[in-house]
Amino acid sequence: MTSFKNIGLIGRLGSARAVDTLKRLVRYLDKRGLHVIIEDRTATVLLDHGQQEASRDRLGEICDLVIVVGGDGSMLGAARALCLSGTPVLGINRGRLGFLTDVSPDEMEVKVGEVLDGHFEIEERFLLDAQVYRNDMPVGDGDALNDVVVHPGKAVRMIEFELFIDGQFVYSQRSDGLIIATPTGTTAYALSGGGPIVHPGIDAITLVPMFPHTLSSRPIVVGGGSEIRIHIGETNEAYPHVSCDGQTRVVSKPDDILYVRRKPQRLKLVHPFGHNFYEVCRSKLGWSSRLGA
Template sequence: MFNSIGLIAKRGDIRVKDTLERLVSYLNSRALEVVIDAPSARLLSGGNFSVAANTEALGIRCDLIIVIGGDGTLLQAARLLAKHDVSILGINLGRLGFLTDISPEQMEHYLDEILGGAFLEEDRFLIYAEVYREGRCLSHSNALNDMVIHRWNMTHMLTFETTINGHFMSRQRSDGLVVSTPTGSTAYALSGGGPIVHPSLNALLLVSICPHTLSNRPLVIDGDSCIAITIAENQTGQAQLSCDGVLCQQVIPGDLIVIEKRQSIRLIHPQGHDHYATLREKLDWGKAV
Protein backbone atom coordinates (compact mmCIF):
# COMPACT_ATOMS: atom_id res chain seq x y z
CA MET A 1 0.00 0.00 0.00
CA PHE A 2 2.82 2.41 0.91
CA ASN A 3 5.93 2.05 -1.22
CA SER A 4 7.79 5.33 -0.82
CA ILE A 5 8.18 6.63 2.74
CA GLY A 6 9.25 10.19 3.50
CA LEU A 7 10.78 11.14 6.85
CA ILE A 8 10.78 14.53 8.57
CA ALA A 9 12.43 15.02 11.97
CA LYS A 10 12.11 17.88 14.42
CA ARG A 11 14.95 20.32 13.98
CA GLY A 12 17.25 21.21 16.83
CA ASP A 13 16.30 18.25 19.03
CA ILE A 14 19.07 15.72 19.64
CA ARG A 15 16.52 13.11 20.77
CA VAL A 16 15.36 12.54 17.20
CA LYS A 17 18.67 11.05 16.01
CA ASP A 18 18.28 7.61 17.61
CA THR A 19 14.62 7.32 16.58
CA LEU A 20 15.43 8.41 13.02
CA GLU A 21 18.26 5.87 12.74
CA ARG A 22 16.00 3.08 14.03
CA LEU A 23 13.27 4.08 11.63
CA VAL A 24 15.56 4.11 8.59
CA SER A 25 16.97 0.70 9.57
CA TYR A 26 13.45 -0.70 10.01
CA LEU A 27 12.22 0.61 6.66
CA ASN A 28 15.38 -0.63 4.91
CA SER A 29 14.71 -4.11 6.32
CA ARG A 30 11.32 -4.04 4.57
CA ALA A 31 12.92 -3.00 1.25
CA LEU A 32 10.90 0.22 1.09
CA GLU A 33 12.08 3.38 -0.63
CA VAL A 34 13.12 5.91 2.03
CA VAL A 35 13.34 9.64 1.29
CA ILE A 36 14.44 12.13 3.95
CA ASP A 37 14.29 15.91 3.91
CA ALA A 38 17.74 17.51 3.77
CA PRO A 39 17.92 18.90 7.36
CA SER A 40 16.92 15.51 8.84
CA ALA A 41 19.33 13.60 6.57
CA ARG A 42 22.25 15.54 8.03
CA LEU A 43 21.62 13.80 11.36
CA LEU A 44 22.45 10.40 9.86
CA SER A 45 25.84 8.84 9.14
CA GLY A 46 24.56 5.77 7.31
CA GLY A 47 21.56 3.92 5.88
CA ASN A 48 19.98 3.40 2.49
CA PHE A 49 17.95 6.50 1.63
CA SER A 50 17.72 9.40 -0.78
CA VAL A 51 17.48 13.07 0.12
CA ALA A 52 14.73 15.52 -0.82
CA ALA A 53 15.50 19.22 -0.90
CA ASN A 54 12.50 20.18 1.22
CA THR A 55 9.15 19.07 2.63
CA GLU A 56 7.21 19.85 -0.54
CA ALA A 57 9.58 17.65 -2.56
CA LEU A 58 8.76 14.81 -0.17
CA GLY A 59 5.05 15.36 -0.84
CA ILE A 60 5.64 14.92 -4.56
CA ARG A 61 7.76 11.75 -4.26
CA CYS A 62 6.18 9.85 -1.36
CA ASP A 63 2.84 8.26 -0.52
CA LEU A 64 3.42 8.23 3.27
CA ILE A 65 5.20 10.86 5.36
CA ILE A 66 6.34 9.96 8.87
CA VAL A 67 6.94 12.96 11.12
CA ILE A 68 9.23 12.49 14.13
CA GLY A 69 8.74 15.16 16.78
CA GLY A 70 5.74 16.76 18.43
CA ASP A 71 2.51 18.28 17.21
CA GLY A 72 4.37 21.46 16.24
CA THR A 73 6.56 19.55 13.79
CA LEU A 74 3.53 17.85 12.28
CA LEU A 75 1.63 21.15 12.01
CA GLN A 76 4.51 22.70 10.10
CA ALA A 77 4.71 19.72 7.75
CA ALA A 78 0.94 19.60 7.23
CA ARG A 79 0.79 23.21 6.05
CA LEU A 80 3.30 22.38 3.29
CA LEU A 81 1.90 18.95 2.40
CA ALA A 82 -1.78 19.91 2.15
CA LYS A 83 -1.54 20.43 -1.61
CA HIS A 84 -0.24 16.87 -2.13
CA ASP A 85 -2.13 13.57 -1.99
CA VAL A 86 -0.05 12.04 0.79
CA SER A 87 -0.78 10.35 4.12
CA ILE A 88 0.87 11.60 7.33
CA LEU A 89 1.82 9.60 10.44
CA GLY A 90 3.30 11.07 13.62
CA ILE A 91 5.92 9.64 16.02
CA ASN A 92 5.61 11.60 19.26
CA LEU A 93 8.74 13.02 20.90
CA GLY A 94 6.87 16.05 22.21
CA ARG A 95 4.60 16.70 25.15
CA LEU A 96 0.84 16.44 24.59
CA GLY A 97 0.83 14.81 21.17
CA PHE A 98 -2.80 15.06 20.03
CA LEU A 99 -1.67 14.52 16.41
CA THR A 100 1.51 12.48 16.86
CA ASP A 101 0.12 9.49 18.70
CA ILE A 102 2.80 6.75 18.39
CA SER A 103 5.66 6.62 20.89
CA PRO A 104 9.19 5.64 19.77
CA GLU A 105 8.93 2.54 21.97
CA GLN A 106 5.86 1.33 20.04
CA MET A 107 7.11 2.44 16.64
CA GLU A 108 8.09 -0.86 15.01
CA HIS A 109 5.04 -2.70 16.38
CA TYR A 110 2.55 -0.20 14.95
CA LEU A 111 4.45 0.22 11.69
CA ASP A 112 4.21 -3.54 11.12
CA GLU A 113 0.42 -3.18 11.29
CA ILE A 114 0.18 0.05 9.31
CA LEU A 115 2.45 -1.08 6.48
CA GLY A 116 0.40 -4.29 6.37
CA GLY A 117 -2.73 -2.23 5.72
CA ALA A 118 -4.22 -2.23 9.24
CA PHE A 119 -4.76 1.41 10.17
CA LEU A 120 -7.35 4.15 10.54
CA GLU A 121 -7.48 7.09 8.15
CA GLU A 122 -8.81 10.53 9.03
CA ASP A 123 -9.20 13.70 6.97
CA ARG A 124 -8.54 17.01 8.74
CA PHE A 125 -9.29 20.29 6.99
CA LEU A 126 -7.11 23.39 7.09
CA ILE A 127 -8.11 27.04 7.07
CA TYR A 128 -6.73 29.62 4.68
CA ALA A 129 -6.24 33.35 5.25
CA GLU A 130 -5.71 36.25 2.87
CA VAL A 131 -4.66 39.68 4.15
CA TYR A 132 -5.83 42.70 2.12
CA ARG A 133 -4.62 46.31 2.35
CA GLU A 134 -6.43 48.94 0.30
CA GLY A 135 -7.94 46.20 -1.87
CA ARG A 136 -4.63 44.47 -2.63
CA CYS A 137 -3.80 40.98 -1.30
CA LEU A 138 -0.60 41.25 0.73
CA SER A 139 -0.16 37.63 1.76
CA HIS A 140 -1.87 34.28 2.16
CA SER A 141 -1.26 31.43 4.61
CA ASN A 142 -2.85 28.21 5.81
CA ALA A 143 -3.15 26.48 9.18
CA LEU A 144 -4.27 23.13 10.53
CA ASN A 145 -4.91 24.30 14.11
CA ASP A 146 -5.70 27.99 14.13
CA MET A 147 -5.27 31.52 12.88
CA VAL A 148 -4.76 34.15 15.60
CA ILE A 149 -5.08 37.90 15.21
CA HIS A 150 -3.33 39.39 18.22
CA ARG A 151 -1.96 42.68 19.44
CA TRP A 152 1.70 43.39 18.94
CA ASN A 153 3.99 46.30 19.75
CA MET A 154 1.40 47.87 22.07
CA THR A 155 0.00 47.44 25.57
CA HIS A 156 -3.61 48.49 24.90
CA MET A 157 -6.36 46.41 23.37
CA LEU A 158 -7.00 45.64 19.72
CA THR A 159 -10.23 46.91 18.12
CA PHE A 160 -11.68 45.01 15.16
CA GLU A 161 -14.94 44.11 13.44
CA THR A 162 -16.00 40.60 12.43
CA THR A 163 -18.46 39.57 9.72
CA ILE A 164 -19.56 36.02 8.85
CA ASN A 165 -20.77 35.32 5.30
CA GLY A 166 -21.24 39.05 4.82
CA HIS A 167 -23.33 39.46 7.98
CA PHE A 168 -21.95 41.82 10.63
CA MET A 169 -21.34 39.93 13.87
CA SER A 170 -19.58 42.29 16.27
CA ARG A 171 -17.14 45.06 16.95
CA GLN A 172 -14.95 44.25 19.91
CA ARG A 173 -11.97 45.33 21.93
CA SER A 174 -9.79 42.49 23.14
CA ASP A 175 -6.26 41.13 23.01
CA GLY A 176 -7.19 39.31 19.81
CA LEU A 177 -9.21 36.52 18.25
CA VAL A 178 -8.55 32.81 17.69
CA VAL A 179 -10.17 31.28 14.60
CA SER A 180 -9.80 27.53 15.06
CA THR A 181 -10.52 24.29 13.25
CA PRO A 182 -11.87 21.30 15.20
CA THR A 183 -8.28 19.99 15.18
CA GLY A 184 -7.16 23.20 16.91
CA SER A 185 -9.95 23.12 19.50
CA THR A 186 -7.57 21.37 21.94
CA ALA A 187 -4.87 24.03 21.42
CA TYR A 188 -4.93 27.82 21.95
CA ALA A 189 -8.74 27.97 21.62
CA LEU A 190 -9.06 25.60 24.59
CA SER A 191 -6.83 27.84 26.70
CA GLY A 192 -9.13 30.75 25.81
CA GLY A 193 -12.20 28.94 27.13
CA GLY A 194 -13.38 27.43 23.85
CA PRO A 195 -15.12 24.05 23.58
CA ILE A 196 -13.49 20.81 22.48
CA VAL A 197 -14.94 19.93 19.06
CA HIS A 198 -14.71 16.45 17.56
CA PRO A 199 -12.30 16.54 14.60
CA SER A 200 -14.85 14.98 12.24
CA LEU A 201 -17.23 17.96 12.53
CA ASN A 202 -17.48 20.60 9.82
CA ALA A 203 -17.20 23.60 12.13
CA LEU A 204 -15.09 26.65 12.93
CA LEU A 205 -14.53 28.23 16.33
CA LEU A 206 -14.17 31.92 17.15
CA VAL A 207 -12.63 32.48 20.58
CA SER A 208 -11.84 36.00 21.79
CA ILE A 209 -8.69 36.60 23.82
CA CYS A 210 -9.47 38.57 27.01
CA PRO A 211 -12.44 40.51 25.54
CA HIS A 212 -13.45 43.75 27.29
CA THR A 213 -17.04 42.63 27.85
CA LEU A 214 -18.78 40.25 30.23
CA SER A 215 -21.18 38.93 27.58
CA ASN A 216 -18.65 37.58 25.07
CA ARG A 217 -18.66 33.82 24.58
CA PRO A 218 -16.85 31.44 22.19
CA LEU A 219 -18.81 30.88 19.00
CA VAL A 220 -19.07 27.69 16.90
CA ILE A 221 -20.15 28.27 13.29
CA ASP A 222 -20.58 26.26 10.09
CA GLY A 223 -17.26 25.10 8.68
CA ASP A 224 -18.04 26.45 5.23
CA SER A 225 -18.42 30.02 6.52
CA CYS A 226 -16.31 32.92 5.30
CA ILE A 227 -14.98 35.04 8.18
CA ALA A 228 -13.84 38.60 7.53
CA ILE A 229 -11.99 40.57 10.22
CA THR A 230 -11.24 44.28 9.75
CA ILE A 231 -8.78 46.11 11.99
CA ALA A 232 -10.44 49.37 13.12
CA GLU A 233 -9.30 52.52 11.32
CA ASN A 234 -8.86 54.34 14.64
CA GLN A 235 -6.71 51.55 16.04
CA THR A 236 -3.29 52.72 17.20
CA GLY A 237 -0.32 50.39 17.17
CA GLN A 238 0.08 47.20 15.19
CA ALA A 239 -1.23 43.65 15.23
CA GLN A 240 -0.07 40.32 13.88
CA LEU A 241 -1.64 37.35 12.16
CA SER A 242 -0.17 34.04 13.34
CA CYS A 243 -0.84 30.68 11.66
CA ASP A 244 -0.29 27.59 13.82
CA GLY A 245 1.95 29.67 16.09
CA VAL A 246 4.06 31.09 13.25
CA LEU A 247 3.99 34.85 12.62
CA CYS A 248 2.65 35.31 9.09
CA GLN A 249 1.77 38.95 8.54
CA GLN A 250 1.86 42.29 10.34
CA VAL A 251 -1.52 44.03 10.07
CA ILE A 252 -2.33 47.72 10.50
CA PRO A 253 -5.54 49.78 10.86
CA GLY A 254 -7.87 49.21 7.91
CA ASP A 255 -6.44 45.83 6.94
CA LEU A 256 -8.88 43.04 6.12
CA ILE A 257 -8.23 39.36 6.99
CA VAL A 258 -10.45 36.82 5.20
CA ILE A 259 -10.45 33.27 6.60
CA GLU A 260 -12.19 30.18 5.22
CA LYS A 261 -11.79 26.42 4.96
CA ARG A 262 -9.52 25.16 2.20
CA GLN A 263 -7.50 21.97 1.56
CA SER A 264 -7.18 18.97 3.86
CA ILE A 265 -4.64 16.42 5.01
CA ARG A 266 -4.96 12.69 5.61
CA LEU A 267 -3.77 11.47 9.03
CA ILE A 268 -2.92 7.84 9.70
CA HIS A 269 -3.58 6.29 13.13
CA PRO A 270 -3.00 2.77 14.47
CA GLN A 271 -6.06 0.53 14.61
CA GLY A 272 -7.87 1.05 17.86
CA HIS A 273 -7.14 4.78 17.95
CA ASP A 274 -9.78 6.42 20.15
CA HIS A 275 -10.23 10.20 20.20
CA TYR A 276 -11.85 10.13 23.63
CA ALA A 277 -9.09 7.98 25.09
CA THR A 278 -6.61 10.54 23.77
CA LEU A 279 -8.53 13.33 25.51
CA ARG A 280 -8.62 11.38 28.77
CA GLU A 281 -4.89 10.73 28.64
CA LYS A 282 -3.69 14.14 27.50
CA LEU A 283 -6.06 16.22 29.65
CA ASP A 284 -5.94 13.98 32.74
CA TRP A 285 -9.68 13.41 32.78
CA GLY A 286 -11.06 11.16 35.49
CA LYS A 287 -7.88 10.91 37.58
CA ALA A 288 -8.21 10.80 41.34
CA VAL A 289 -7.37 14.03 43.16
Protein backbone atom coordinates (compact mmCIF):
# COMPACT_ATOMS: atom_id res chain seq x y z
CA MET A 1 0.00 0.00 0.00
CA THR A 2 1.04 3.62 -0.52
CA SER A 3 0.64 6.69 1.63
CA PHE A 4 -1.89 8.17 -0.83
CA LYS A 5 -4.77 9.12 1.47
CA ASN A 6 -5.85 12.54 0.23
CA ILE A 7 -6.64 12.40 -3.49
CA GLY A 8 -7.23 15.57 -5.50
CA LEU A 9 -9.30 15.55 -8.69
CA ILE A 10 -9.09 17.95 -11.63
CA GLY A 11 -11.36 17.49 -14.63
CA ARG A 12 -11.71 18.79 -18.16
CA LEU A 13 -14.52 21.32 -18.24
CA GLY A 14 -17.06 21.18 -21.06
CA SER A 15 -16.70 17.45 -21.64
CA ALA A 16 -19.61 15.15 -20.76
CA ARG A 17 -17.31 12.13 -21.07
CA ALA A 18 -14.87 13.63 -18.58
CA VAL A 19 -17.72 14.30 -16.14
CA ASP A 20 -18.92 10.69 -16.38
CA THR A 21 -15.40 9.44 -15.75
CA LEU A 22 -15.01 11.79 -12.78
CA LYS A 23 -18.21 10.47 -11.22
CA ARG A 24 -16.99 6.90 -11.62
CA LEU A 25 -13.67 7.86 -10.09
CA VAL A 26 -15.28 9.54 -7.08
CA ARG A 27 -17.37 6.42 -6.43
CA TYR A 28 -14.31 4.19 -6.73
CA LEU A 29 -12.18 6.29 -4.38
CA ASP A 30 -15.05 6.47 -1.89
CA LYS A 31 -15.29 2.69 -1.83
CA ARG A 32 -11.60 2.53 -0.99
CA GLY A 33 -12.15 4.85 1.96
CA LEU A 34 -9.98 7.66 0.62
CA HIS A 35 -10.41 11.38 1.24
CA VAL A 36 -11.36 13.06 -2.07
CA ILE A 37 -10.78 16.79 -2.66
CA ILE A 38 -12.19 18.23 -5.90
CA GLU A 39 -10.76 21.33 -7.57
CA ASP A 40 -13.31 24.13 -7.16
CA ARG A 41 -13.74 24.75 -10.90
CA THR A 42 -14.18 21.03 -11.56
CA ALA A 43 -16.75 20.88 -8.74
CA THR A 44 -19.08 23.17 -10.71
CA VAL A 45 -19.84 20.31 -13.14
CA LEU A 46 -20.26 17.68 -10.40
CA LEU A 47 -23.53 18.59 -8.73
CA ASP A 48 -24.17 17.20 -5.24
CA HIS A 49 -20.80 15.45 -5.16
CA GLY A 50 -20.55 15.74 -1.35
CA GLN A 51 -16.74 16.08 -1.34
CA GLN A 52 -14.36 18.73 -0.07
CA GLU A 53 -13.44 21.45 -2.56
CA ALA A 54 -10.21 23.42 -2.92
CA SER A 55 -8.45 25.70 -5.37
CA ARG A 56 -5.92 24.18 -7.74
CA ASP A 57 -2.99 25.72 -5.85
CA ARG A 58 -4.41 24.47 -2.56
CA LEU A 59 -4.68 20.91 -3.92
CA GLY A 60 -0.92 20.77 -4.15
CA GLU A 61 -0.60 21.65 -0.47
CA ILE A 62 -3.13 19.19 0.97
CA CYS A 63 -3.12 16.20 -1.43
CA ASP A 64 -0.80 13.19 -1.62
CA LEU A 65 -1.81 12.52 -5.22
CA VAL A 66 -3.74 14.51 -7.84
CA ILE A 67 -5.59 12.74 -10.66
CA VAL A 68 -6.33 14.73 -13.83
CA VAL A 69 -9.23 13.55 -16.00
CA GLY A 70 -8.99 15.16 -19.43
CA GLY A 71 -6.54 15.67 -22.25
CA ASP A 72 -2.97 16.88 -22.37
CA GLY A 73 -4.25 20.47 -22.15
CA SER A 74 -5.81 19.71 -18.78
CA MET A 75 -2.54 18.18 -17.63
CA LEU A 76 -0.54 21.21 -18.77
CA GLY A 77 -2.59 23.54 -16.61
CA ALA A 78 -2.38 21.21 -13.62
CA ALA A 79 1.36 20.73 -14.07
CA ARG A 80 2.13 24.43 -13.90
CA ALA A 81 0.26 24.70 -10.59
CA LEU A 82 1.33 21.43 -8.97
CA CYS A 83 5.04 21.35 -9.81
CA LEU A 84 5.65 23.94 -7.08
CA SER A 85 4.43 21.56 -4.37
CA GLY A 86 5.97 18.44 -5.90
CA THR A 87 2.64 16.60 -5.65
CA PRO A 88 2.57 13.48 -7.89
CA VAL A 89 0.08 13.67 -10.77
CA LEU A 90 -1.69 10.84 -12.60
CA GLY A 91 -3.54 11.43 -15.88
CA ILE A 92 -6.68 9.68 -17.19
CA ASN A 93 -7.19 10.40 -20.87
CA ARG A 94 -10.44 12.10 -21.86
CA GLY A 95 -8.88 14.17 -24.62
CA ARG A 96 -7.44 13.33 -28.03
CA LEU A 97 -3.80 12.19 -28.15
CA GLY A 98 -3.05 11.78 -24.46
CA PHE A 99 0.76 11.78 -24.32
CA LEU A 100 0.60 12.88 -20.68
CA THR A 101 -2.77 11.43 -19.65
CA ASP A 102 -1.94 7.84 -20.47
CA VAL A 103 -4.52 5.83 -18.47
CA SER A 104 -7.51 4.72 -20.57
CA PRO A 105 -10.98 5.28 -19.04
CA ASP A 106 -11.82 1.66 -19.87
CA GLU A 107 -9.18 0.43 -17.46
CA MET A 108 -9.37 3.30 -14.98
CA GLU A 109 -10.33 1.33 -11.86
CA VAL A 110 -7.66 -1.30 -12.53
CA LYS A 111 -4.83 1.16 -13.23
CA VAL A 112 -5.76 3.61 -10.47
CA GLY A 113 -6.01 0.64 -8.11
CA GLU A 114 -2.50 -0.46 -9.08
CA VAL A 115 -1.16 3.00 -8.32
CA LEU A 116 -2.96 3.16 -4.98
CA ASP A 117 -1.52 -0.28 -4.13
CA GLY A 118 1.99 1.01 -4.77
CA HIS A 119 2.55 -0.43 -8.24
CA PHE A 120 3.68 2.66 -10.14
CA GLU A 121 6.69 4.60 -11.32
CA ILE A 122 7.35 8.34 -11.14
CA GLU A 123 8.83 10.24 -14.06
CA GLU A 124 10.07 13.79 -13.54
CA ARG A 125 9.53 16.37 -16.28
CA PHE A 126 11.06 19.84 -16.25
CA LEU A 127 9.27 23.07 -17.14
CA LEU A 128 10.48 26.37 -18.60
CA ASP A 129 10.39 29.83 -17.03
CA ALA A 130 9.94 32.80 -19.37
CA GLN A 131 10.57 36.45 -18.45
CA VAL A 132 10.26 39.53 -20.67
CA TYR A 133 12.27 42.66 -19.88
CA ARG A 134 11.75 46.18 -21.21
CA ASN A 135 14.38 48.82 -20.47
CA ASP A 136 15.94 46.40 -17.94
CA MET A 137 12.63 46.07 -16.06
CA PRO A 138 10.46 42.90 -15.98
CA VAL A 139 7.10 43.38 -17.72
CA GLY A 140 5.73 39.83 -17.75
CA ASP A 141 6.49 36.18 -17.11
CA GLY A 142 5.09 32.68 -17.43
CA ASP A 143 5.98 29.01 -17.21
CA ALA A 144 5.41 26.09 -19.54
CA LEU A 145 5.57 22.30 -19.49
CA ASN A 146 5.45 22.06 -23.30
CA ASP A 147 6.84 25.20 -24.86
CA VAL A 148 7.44 28.93 -24.90
CA VAL A 149 6.60 30.39 -28.33
CA VAL A 150 7.42 33.80 -29.81
CA HIS A 151 4.98 34.58 -32.64
CA PRO A 152 3.38 37.60 -34.36
CA GLY A 153 -0.05 37.11 -32.79
CA LYS A 154 -2.94 37.85 -35.12
CA ALA A 155 -0.74 39.78 -37.53
CA VAL A 156 0.17 37.89 -40.71
CA ARG A 157 3.76 39.02 -41.03
CA MET A 158 7.25 37.93 -40.12
CA ILE A 159 9.06 39.08 -37.02
CA GLU A 160 12.74 39.81 -36.55
CA PHE A 161 14.81 38.78 -33.55
CA GLU A 162 18.31 37.83 -32.43
CA LEU A 163 18.98 34.56 -30.61
CA PHE A 164 21.63 34.11 -27.91
CA ILE A 165 22.41 30.86 -26.06
CA ASP A 166 24.38 31.15 -22.81
CA GLY A 167 25.36 34.68 -23.83
CA GLN A 168 26.73 33.63 -27.23
CA PHE A 169 25.20 35.07 -30.37
CA VAL A 170 23.63 32.37 -32.57
CA TYR A 171 21.82 34.20 -35.39
CA SER A 172 19.48 36.96 -36.50
CA GLN A 173 16.28 35.67 -38.02
CA ARG A 174 13.19 36.74 -39.90
CA SER A 175 10.44 34.16 -39.48
CA ASP A 176 6.97 33.52 -38.14
CA GLY A 177 8.56 32.97 -34.75
CA LEU A 178 10.43 30.47 -32.60
CA ILE A 179 9.28 27.48 -30.53
CA ILE A 180 11.35 26.76 -27.42
CA ALA A 181 10.34 23.30 -26.24
CA THR A 182 11.04 20.95 -23.37
CA PRO A 183 11.39 17.23 -24.19
CA THR A 184 7.71 16.93 -23.21
CA GLY A 185 6.83 19.60 -25.75
CA THR A 186 8.67 17.97 -28.65
CA THR A 187 5.61 15.76 -29.32
CA ALA A 188 3.34 18.84 -29.35
CA TYR A 189 3.54 22.10 -31.33
CA ALA A 190 7.28 21.70 -31.98
CA LEU A 191 6.61 18.42 -33.79
CA SER A 192 4.19 20.20 -36.13
CA GLY A 193 6.93 22.73 -36.83
CA GLY A 194 9.36 20.03 -37.99
CA GLY A 195 11.27 19.60 -34.75
CA PRO A 196 12.75 16.32 -33.50
CA ILE A 197 11.14 14.06 -30.91
CA VAL A 198 13.29 14.13 -27.77
CA HIS A 199 12.96 11.39 -25.15
CA PRO A 200 11.61 12.91 -21.89
CA GLY A 201 14.57 11.52 -19.98
CA ILE A 202 17.02 13.74 -21.90
CA ASP A 203 17.96 17.04 -20.29
CA ALA A 204 17.64 19.25 -23.35
CA ILE A 205 15.81 22.23 -24.81
CA THR A 206 14.81 22.29 -28.48
CA LEU A 207 14.54 25.48 -30.55
CA VAL A 208 12.38 25.18 -33.67
CA PRO A 209 12.10 28.11 -36.13
CA MET A 210 8.64 28.73 -37.57
CA PHE A 211 8.77 29.22 -41.36
CA PRO A 212 12.16 30.98 -41.37
CA HIS A 213 13.05 33.22 -44.28
CA THR A 214 16.09 31.07 -45.10
CA LEU A 215 16.45 27.45 -46.16
CA SER A 216 19.49 26.93 -43.92
CA SER A 217 17.67 27.50 -40.64
CA ARG A 218 17.13 24.25 -38.76
CA PRO A 219 16.04 23.16 -35.26
CA ILE A 220 18.73 23.28 -32.57
CA VAL A 221 18.96 21.08 -29.47
CA VAL A 222 20.86 22.54 -26.49
CA GLY A 223 21.50 21.52 -22.90
CA GLY A 224 18.61 21.81 -20.45
CA GLY A 225 20.59 24.19 -18.27
CA SER A 226 21.10 26.69 -21.10
CA GLU A 227 19.88 30.27 -20.91
CA ILE A 228 17.95 31.28 -24.03
CA ARG A 229 17.87 35.02 -24.75
CA ILE A 230 15.84 36.53 -27.56
CA HIS A 231 16.23 40.19 -28.49
CA ILE A 232 13.12 41.44 -30.29
CA GLY A 233 14.19 43.47 -33.31
CA GLU A 234 13.82 47.24 -33.03
CA THR A 235 12.34 47.53 -36.55
CA ASN A 236 9.43 45.11 -36.02
CA GLU A 237 6.08 46.47 -37.17
CA ALA A 238 4.22 43.72 -35.30
CA TYR A 239 4.35 43.34 -31.54
CA PRO A 240 5.41 39.69 -31.02
CA HIS A 241 3.43 37.63 -28.52
CA VAL A 242 5.11 35.37 -25.97
CA SER A 243 2.92 32.32 -25.28
CA CYS A 244 3.42 29.61 -22.67
CA ASP A 245 1.71 26.29 -23.42
CA GLY A 246 -0.50 28.05 -25.96
CA GLN A 247 -1.59 30.89 -23.68
CA THR A 248 -0.35 34.41 -24.43
CA ARG A 249 1.39 35.80 -21.37
CA VAL A 250 3.10 38.93 -22.73
CA VAL A 251 2.75 41.11 -25.81
CA SER A 252 6.29 42.32 -26.37
CA LYS A 253 7.51 45.49 -28.01
CA PRO A 254 10.51 46.17 -30.25
CA ASP A 255 13.79 46.03 -28.31
CA ASP A 256 12.32 43.83 -25.53
CA ILE A 257 14.40 40.92 -24.21
CA LEU A 258 12.94 37.46 -23.56
CA TYR A 259 14.80 35.09 -21.23
CA VAL A 260 13.88 31.39 -21.12
CA ARG A 261 15.42 29.08 -18.52
CA ARG A 262 14.69 25.69 -17.00
CA LYS A 263 12.39 25.94 -13.98
CA PRO A 264 13.93 24.70 -10.70
CA GLN A 265 10.84 22.67 -9.74
CA ARG A 266 9.78 19.60 -11.71
CA LEU A 267 6.50 17.84 -12.40
CA LYS A 268 6.22 14.38 -10.85
CA LEU A 269 4.24 12.36 -13.39
CA VAL A 270 2.85 9.03 -12.17
CA HIS A 271 2.60 6.03 -14.52
CA PRO A 272 1.34 2.51 -13.78
CA PHE A 273 4.11 -0.07 -14.20
CA GLY A 274 4.84 -0.92 -17.82
CA HIS A 275 4.72 2.63 -19.20
CA ASN A 276 6.78 2.80 -22.40
CA PHE A 277 7.47 6.11 -24.17
CA TYR A 278 8.07 4.46 -27.54
CA GLU A 279 4.87 2.46 -27.28
CA VAL A 280 3.02 5.71 -26.60
CA CYS A 281 4.61 7.22 -29.73
CA ARG A 282 3.58 4.20 -31.80
CA SER A 283 0.03 4.45 -30.55
CA LYS A 284 -0.44 8.21 -30.73
CA LEU A 285 1.57 8.97 -33.88
CA GLY A 286 0.58 5.91 -35.91
CA TRP A 287 4.04 4.39 -36.18
CA SER A 288 4.20 0.89 -37.65
CA SER A 289 4.33 -2.15 -35.40
CA ARG A 290 7.04 -4.79 -35.67
CA LEU A 291 7.11 -6.85 -38.87
CA GLY A 292 4.94 -9.93 -38.57
CA ALA A 293 3.28 -8.68 -35.36
